[in-house]
Amino acid sequence: MTDWPKVRLHVVTGKGGTGKSTVAAALALALATEGKNVLLCEVEGRQGIARMFDVDPLPFEERRLTTGLPAHGGKPGVVHALHVDPESALLEYLSLYYKLGRAGRALDKFGVIEFATTIAPGVRDVLLTGKVFEAVQRNSRNKGATQYDAVVLDAPPTGRIVQFLNVSNELAGLAKVGPIKSQSDTMMTLFRSPRTAVHLVTVLEEMPVQETHDGITELRAVDLPVGGVVVNLVRPQDLTPEQLTGTAPERIAADLEGAGVDPDPDLVASLVTEGREHAERRALETSQRTLVGELDVPTYELPRLPQGVDLGGLYELAALLRDQGMA
Template identity: 85%
Template sequence: MSDWPKVRLHVVTGKGGTGKSTVAAALALALADSGKNVLLCEVEGRQGIARMFDVDPLPPEERRLTTGLPGADGEPGVVHALHIDPEAALLEYLSLYYKLGRAGRALDRFGVIEFATTIAPGVRDVLLTGKVFEAVQRNSRNKGAIQYDAVVLDGPPTGRIVQFLNVSNELAGLAKVGPIKSQSDTMMTLFRSPRTAVHLVTVLEEMPVQETADGIAQLREADLPVGGVVVNLVRPQDLSAEDLAVARAGTLDRARVASDLEAAGIEADTGLVDGLLAEARDHAERRALEDSQRVLVGGLGVPTYELPRLAQGVDLGALYELAASLRAQGMSS
């Protein structure tokens, strides 16, 4: 059973360097079990999805990306990808909602599209969120489009996420009435509903955990639904709690380690034994710091999930492994 049965829009945010794009991709795979259609969106213009999945750069339109993580019946669903580009989103928006015809082309020629997408305050974000909204809440205007069971947004970093989703606030100074105002209000209704969840990715270090706590407070203040916290890049758990305590105290049994090494067929010279003991001690110190941060994360009052740090980096296979781990922990059904 999933922790988020009602959620259609999963927004993934996190501090830079915590691996939020990896988590968003893994979550999309985890959500796409048998018969499901999932859309993975990126808005930062980095082509991160194409790089992670090793496919050609994505155009600003929906593309079939890969199959999901197979469900209990062994059948996978389908994951689609969308690289949301503000200019394309604006042109699509104009053609869906306004029959501008010649004027649309004139807007482009006079640099209005460029102005709106790069300089006009708030408009860029609204175009990006507007496209996400459209993908979640398909209506009759977009004929023949796929109805998605879930949309995963690889969002902006934690520091910007509230501003990004709080579209009506961002436009408040500009559009007090008129069509843009009513459309941004409709978008806010979805973003504030239980059909949306904003997940935060962190690592077990002081600053990212602090930023996660601040992010949760800001989301709550803005009435935006807080999802789970995904703790990423967790160190390997190869030593038991007792071993860690002994390692931290610096009283690991040297002779025992040396004889174990000999028994396992490795020449136990002093350098190696010292090295292993020092590594264990350093590791134990870092684990202790992780544990103190884990307590803080536990106190945030939201479901938490943990993903391991993979020494070899993240490739396609690793994404499916991480997806399986998220599913096993209940982030998806």
């Protein structure tokens, strides 16, 4: 059972350095089970998907990426990927809605497309989110396109997520009427509906947890649906509370002797310092975990993988997300 059975669009955001792109990729793999088609989108121009899955840089075109996480002995689904850039999104928009095929490409050669997407950031975000909206809610204009059971968006960081998704408000001073205004209003009906969830990624440190709290407050203030919080890069807790407090030099020296190691004073001092730093880190993580628990949203935890995140690691994280009910 999943905590989000009605959600079609999973938006993943988080403070820089928390691993939101990794979580988005793992979530896409977790969702692509039992024959489901999932689209993993990125909009920040970093080609992060290509690096994580070790494939060539993605064009503005939906590409089959890999199979999803198998479940219950059934056939796994498929993860597709899409790298969205505003210039290509505008050309597609002109082609689909205004039939400006060659004319649109001519505008691109003269730099009009780049000018249009640079001069008005609100329009840029409408184009980026508009392509994601089109992937979720396919219509007859895009004939033959793949129908997806879910779309996962690797979105901008938490500090910009409200501005990015609240496109109708961002366009208020630019377009009062017309097709772009109409499209942005239609997109907001999806973004504010139960079919969308904005998930936030954090780590157990003060600034990311505080930014997560602020992000939830800002999302709710504009009626954007808050999903869950993924606590990423969690360190193992192999030591008991008693072991954490047992960092007296005499005890460490005795333990070294018991293990047949010479209790050199420099070695003992180094181990005492390391033990105390580890205990302080654990105390900080415990306090931040308590704050995360007070956010009143579903929470999930992913470990720090000692070998780093490769494709095998992504599948491991995907399995953990599914086991915890996120997918």
